[in-house]
Amino acid sequence: MEEIRINMALHDEKTENETVRSTQLCYRINNTMPMTDEYYGLVKELFCGNIGEGTTVGQPVFVNLANKVKIGKNVIIMNGFQCMSAGGLTIDDNVNISLNCTIVTNNHDLKEKNILICKPVHIKKNAWIGANVTILPGVTIGENSVVGAGAIVTKDVPDNAVAVGNPARVIKNI
DSSP states (O other), X not given: OOXXXXXXXXXXXXXXXXXXXXXXXXXXXXXXXXXXXXXXXXXXXXXTTOBOTTOEEOSSEEXXXXXXXXXXXXOEEOTTEEEEOTTOEEEOTTOEEOTTOEEEOEEEOSSOTTEEEEOOEEEOTTOEEOTTOEEOTTOEEOTXXXXXXXXXXXXXXXXXEEEEETTEEEEEEO
């Protein structure tokens, strides 16, 4: 798993521009009539076209670096989705993400607070993420897996497993 270190004290015009672009598009999405051509166009623009057919994203949504997010086909992302995506996020086909979920791909270095340590998150196909789940940097959610409501996922969830709790742990295989 590739770790990226970002020094926030250094000026990075490309990242700053993407943060502004993403934040402004999220604002526009969150203030546009849902399920309209305008709405779907803004969502597609937010993710730079890296969003598959049949995918829906509910309002409100917040993604700080949407150019680092790739979303497959037939994905459902319910209302209240938040993502800090500096490390990159991949969501495969047919994933369901319930209400108020947070995906965090970056964290601060404990000794150097201006350094972000970023690791990608991958949610594999057919996974189901329950309401109010938080997924932390570097985690992979396995194919066909379920993460129960309210879980905080700090480690990988294998394929065909059910994980619940804080921190999330596998309680059974499907």
